[in-house]
Amino acid sequence: MSETLDKKTIFQRIGKNVLKRLKRIGEFLGKLWKHPKGRIGLIVVTILVILAVFAPWIAPYDPYDVTQRAAKGLPPSWQHPLGTTITTGQDILSMLIYGTRVSLLIGVSTGIILAFLGAIMGIMAGYIGGFVDSAIMRVVDVMLVIPTLPLIIVLTGLFGRNYFVIVFVFVAFGWTGLARVVRSLVLVLKNSNYVKAAELAGASRWHIMMRHILPGTSHLLIMNTALTSAGIMVAEAGLSFLGLGDPTAISWGKMLADAQGGGALLFGAWWWIIAPGLGIFFAVFGFMRIGIVMEEIFNPRMKASSGIYKLFKNLNNQYVEEVFASMDERKLLTGDVKPEPAESG
């Protein structure tokens, strides 16, 4: 690009780009909405986000209130839709709503940071190649054999149990899988003829990276963000369950741990276990669905293979016979049945 661009045009360009991106996101959400499975995911995630943001207004009780002695161990009722805890009488629904905050925050933020780190590492390895590539791939191989959960436990022990450390550790050890996938995709893109054509036209590495390589991997990154967010939510819950999460926050994993420790199993307080489990389930389910639907949208081959069976089930026999009949030589000759242009079945 030439240096003569003044500030105004640069701003215009950036503005244009931002608008374009927003439009893309809008289009994309529309696509998700149109897909029956995507719609469920979108609804679930939207509800969770609303719960997380407006938790103090939505939650009927203060989840931190441990002084309700009279309300200990109540089964679900109109007052306490999901019952209360046996030990302290906290309202489980309120805890569940507050727990959304932790899960979403950890899950989504880790997912996004991971996508960035994985993309950077994968693209560097694939596009620059050579020494950078082998260095990154060696690191990936080492990380692959170190058992993740024990390592996370050790590191949270070393650095303290707050969510910054937890996110950091998840990111530091989660990028390898994505980096591998991105790398192999970048290798394919890098050797494609359209990149060669751009190189021939004098394109800089930057241009090729921004116009060809990055857009080519973007679908993978978006999809991965949704799927890893779901995975991280499970991992966070597991960590909290082991009592290794942030001890001051209410999280679903910690609720489960409290339930187990507080004797929910023993005293038959099933609601205390089921509630956080449902929370985890819906959160992970929503994000997974979005991720899977994205994969279907971006990878139409998979859709085609499953769609064709549905299509065949709903095939109109009469229509099929008409199509076959329309091909008959005799009828074409007399000209009363024309081979009508094919329409959707």
Added chain:
Amino acid sequence: MKKSFVIKRILYAVFIFFVVLTLNFFIPRIGIDDPAERYYPPQGGMSDIEYEIIKQITREQYGFHVSTWQQYLNYLEDLSQFNLGVSLRSGSPRVSALIGERLPWTLVLSVTTLIISLFIGVLIGTVAAWKRGRWQDTLLLNASTISVALPAFFIALMLSFYLGFELELFPAYTNPNMVAQFDWSWEAIRVVANNAALPVISMAIGGIVGYGQNTRNSVIAVTNEDFILTARAKGLKQNTILYKHTLRNAMLPIVTSLGMSISGLIGGAIIIEQIFNWSGMGTLFLEANSTGDYPLMMGIMLFLSTFAIIANLVTELFYVVLDPRVTVGEKR
């Protein structure tokens, strides 16, 4: 070509091993001058002089009194004699002895889980692929989304609640005497099986669905390959095509994941072992973590990493046997 490939893989595994053990050596030393402080954190009611003496003892006991470089060399020397160090527990048991005690119990869980999930998973995956688009397939697809969204530890809690406490079909907590009283009698084995049922089921559900889904996708991918069409054009019977052509090729990617999954199972069993109070490596690790027993924790970590490296190497070499196309470091 094959031979040099094997040599290359072994050399590479050794390299990874060295990186891992070096990391392992340095992790407890992160951000601290004196590892003795990490091994014996100051406790309440202890005067500075007392603490200083304890630290001095700790240093000498764990060899921190020499330079870091010398410590590293000593560490390597110990490792060469399969000595993973000494635990901080009373009586200073050797880490390797502690691991050796617990390992079989973890293997019981993870190997059983792996076998069950692989066997059932491949079976239902193949059926789903065969009945593509029908209810069997849809069922597997939905089961897989649901099971991923349900973490194993939640399943474990539910199982222990319902099958353990409510129906009392299986013990909800592992019988504490199971390990001590084990004597290879049929009765003892029955007790172990009975106690292992719930942990194995809760871990296997995810595995079955995972392997099922992978097998399904893999079988479908292979079914679409040209050589299956050739096999059909040869007039081969459907069973021959399935066993000799489809499954053999479809299993390749699953074999590759096998090595990783067994080491992953051992490491991932921590939560399940904790829920059922199963005295395996997972609980050992959590015990070590709660007492700050770093030598033990790092010993377990190193053991698990080495296990993973070897498992990886074995699957890679096994893969060469299965897939003749693999020659120089290229994998399909």
Added chain:
Amino acid sequence: MSENENRDRPIIDMRNVSVDFPVKGPIPFMPKKKVRAVTDVSLTIDYGETFGIVGESGCGKSTLANAMIGMVKPTAGDVLFKDVDLFKLKRKEFKRIRRDMQMIFQDPYSSLNPRFNVYQLISEPMFIRGGVSDEDMKARVVELLELVGLSDDDLYRHPSDFSGGQRQRIGIARAISLNPDFLVCDEPVSALDVSVHAQILNLLVEIQSKLKLTYVFISHNLAVVKNVCDNMIVMYLGKVMESGSAESIFRNPKHPYTHALLSAVLDVDIENRKERVVLKGDIPSPIDPPKGCRFWKRCPFAMTGCKDKPAELLDIEPNHAVACHLVNDVFTDAEKDAGLNQPIEDHAEGLLGTHGKK
């Protein structure tokens, strides 16, 4: 296009160019093998001519073309483009001069970024060069579209909406958007349907005469080359077997390999078909090419001497050279006495087959 160039000098001058690719060994620090993609090729291409490179897969024709446009660095030899050594230029200079050369790819499906629309595809080279306003760019793209036989309705459609032939037209438009004067056409029609071959070939010829382009035309089909090219080389395993003007090569093909390629061309005159030359054996791997004449293992006329003595390209008439011991009669009397010009025993037998109908 710079104006101060001397059009009497060749646009491309390759001197003893060799290209080897190292093959990654299984174990580090072991001696590495190499693919000898191109060995000792010299050629010149004049302004405005069409230069054909013919050969089968693995003969190094694409590598050679890539070396001409600076995409592959030769292991030995010089490549002069407009009297400038491409590989001695600074990065910026190199980029500038390379805008004068473009390429048309074989597969129009993989050479167009599926995410771009036609406008983005064709304007990309101009966008990269910069300094062109959006309006000018659009006008130029519309002009180019017209030139290659597409309409401006197609401006915002994506490659997937087009047939193979139309995609190749887009590829051509992109290649000429910067006004290059040197264009490499790497098998431009072989991925397309038979009935559109002629369209694309005619389009290329038309554009060449309109824009005064120099073409390098890579193909395995001799008939195409004959009808398009002025000069040509026939390559086998990285070496030139026969070179010269297309006219003289087709009038008087000398090399046995050229004969074999010729007989693979469609002969519509079904009544009087010629004998078809069928070579025996496979194309050897370029990793360890045969010593001596690279073709001797498959040559129906191979002599004992061909095994060890490399065949050199020698002129047999003005602007027509052949690398063949038999044609050039290179053996000295002493060598002949040693039996080097005798056919290899049990070799020629069955090598030459006929393929006509009885």
Added chain:
Amino acid sequence: MNDNMLTMRNLKVVFPSNAGMIRAVEGIDLDIRKGECVAVVGESGCGKSVTSLAVMKLLNSPPALMRVDELRLDDEELKDYSETKMQSIRGQHISIIFQDAMTALNPVMTVGRQVDEMFLRHNDISKKEARKRTLEALELVGVPEAKSRANNFPHQLSGGMRQRVLIAMAFACMPKLIIADEPTTALDVTIQAQVLEVLRGMQQKHDVSLMLITHDLSVVSNVADTVYVMYSGKIVEKASVRDLFKTPHHPYSYGLLASVPKLSDTKHQFVQIPDSVPHPLRKPSGCYFHPRCRYATEQCKKEMPPLERFDNGREVRCYHPLNVTDTELQS
């Protein structure tokens, strides 16, 4: 007793899709006499490969739907045969040679075992005997050192050798009909010549019928006796090779022949057919070729011309056939 090896009447194949019905093959008749080599020529998407699979009833449903009025191999009517019955026909009486031997052979099985399978399936013989026959079959198609080659995996062989293995496999049980689906397209020109020679030689030696699917007219001219030209799912012309190359009647056949570069051409001139093959979902009305045909009239735009039969056995689907001689017009 008829002398037709394959008689196919009114084959139709459609692929339902979300965007509409893809009409791949629209009612074609095919006759292959004993010992004859019939070529089906057409460009991508004309339905020629679908036809070849349909003959063996190898089309999967889904995605394909197939109808045929008559599908007779020798004296056997295959139309209503079940899948199990077809399995014993395939390989034994009809076999097929695919285009890309690299993907058509199982990558993790030695080529020898893949040929063995053919013998073991259709003959009641021991494994040892099967291997013996495999080696013979491989030698017959010119695989050198067959014994060691048989123990190689497909990726260890060259393209030409792999294609020979496919040919050996197809001829293994001496079937009545062999279908060769673009048997040389993936190969280099000099290797193509070898493989074609092997194929032609085997076919003449064993006197089997050959159905050759190709887009390459030079292959047709070298191997085939009779040619069917397909366009967009319909047969537009049927003629002997000699007749077709000398006097193509359909403008498409003419264009196809003329547009292929030939050595006899003068410089810088290629006869071209405008436009490209119609998308299978957007076939034009009337004659499918009319948008590309310079002789098209109003009639061609409205009605699909019938496949007209001449006395000398030629057939053409065109209202304005080219080069029709007086003797042919008498019909």
